[in-house]
Amino acid sequence: xxLSFYGLIWRLLPGPKWLKAIEALALIAxxxxxxxxxxxxxIADYMPFNDVTIDE
Amino acid sequence: xTLGAFLLLFVGWQLWWTDVVADADAEEVVTxxxxxxxxxxxxxxxxxxKDKKIPQEAWGLVRIPRFGLKYAKPLYEGTDxxxxxxxxxxYTGTVMPGEIGNFSMAxxxxxxxKPFNKIHTLKKGDYVIIETQESYFVYQITEHEIVLPxxxxxxxxxxxxxxxxxxxxxxxxxxxxPEFSSRQRYVQHGVFVTELPRIKGGNPDLxxxxxxxx
Numbered sequence: 001x002x003l004s005f006y007g008l009i010w011r012l013l014p015g016p017k018w019l020k021a022i023e024a025l026a027l028i029a030x031x032x033x034x035x036x037x038x039x040x041x042x043i044a045d046y047m048p049f050n051d052v053t054i055d056e
Numbered sequence: 057x058t059l060g061a062f063l064l065l066f067v068g069w070q071l072w073w074t075d076v077v078a079d080a081d082a083e084e085v086v087t088x089x090x091x092x093x094x095x096x097x098x099x100x101x102x103x104x105x106k107d108k109k110i111p112q113e114a115w116g117l118v119r120i121p122r123f124g125l126k127y128a129k130p131l132y133e134g135t136d137x138x139x140x141x142x143x144x145x146x147y148t149g150t151v152m153p154g155e156i157g158n159f160s161m162a163x164x165x166x167x168x169x170k171p172f173n174k175i176h177t178l179k180k181g182d183y184v185i186i187e188t189q190e191s192y193f194v195y196q197i198t199e200h201e202i203v204l205p206x207x208x209x210x211x212x213x214x215x216x217x218x219x220x221x222x223x224x225x226x227x228x229x230x231x232x233x234p235e236f237s238s239r240q241r242y243v244q245h246g247v248f249v250t251e252l253p254r255i256k257g258g259n260p261d262l263x264x265x266x267x268x269x270x
Contacts, residue, residue, distance in 0.1 A: 005058075032065065040069045045137060047070075051238040052172070052231045053135045053162045054208045056149065 078169030153193035
């Protein structure tokens, strides 16, 4: 059977179903936190709509 | 689906989370400045100074009655990206408040606390107040214009007249335009009205400038 990326993660998470669900949520939270803290601020520097200054 | 979620998260972060973070940061800096300026020797102020709650580059507060009497944003020296994420930035190279020339500042119109979100609602005659430890510098809006990012004459010592020797104390604010774009710049110009001493608890002479015309 072909497993999707998310299916694979689900299978790799240890414990019974209810524990897997909690682990999945924690994983999502960690990823969102990393994106908010490290990834998005860097991307934002390349976004055009953040410029407010006049070229000096 | 992964890409969709990523993009949605980014938009959410940019439009909402940057405001949450920047607003909390700005409020903390503004409060710290007020406490320290009111009485630098108080234990409270000493604790704030010790904890470096006022960033070194922050030297003023921007108050704009049209944006509400509670509106107060920290004013920093410099206009680089990191600075503008925390508040309003003073174009280094333009004069300080009250001086002959063109005191110029930049602020975000959207995201990062959006200090100049309502720059387009300022009307001729509105007051813009720059508060420092010693003084309130009052400016009055004279006109606005929408220019290209390259048109740096707007922050020239005499606005829009490059190379001319200034004789008046002027002020300029720049932000992006249209909102959520950086194709152009929304610019407000003003003229210096008066400097009043900053007094703990407020200077009553400032009151007329806190009023907003209809």
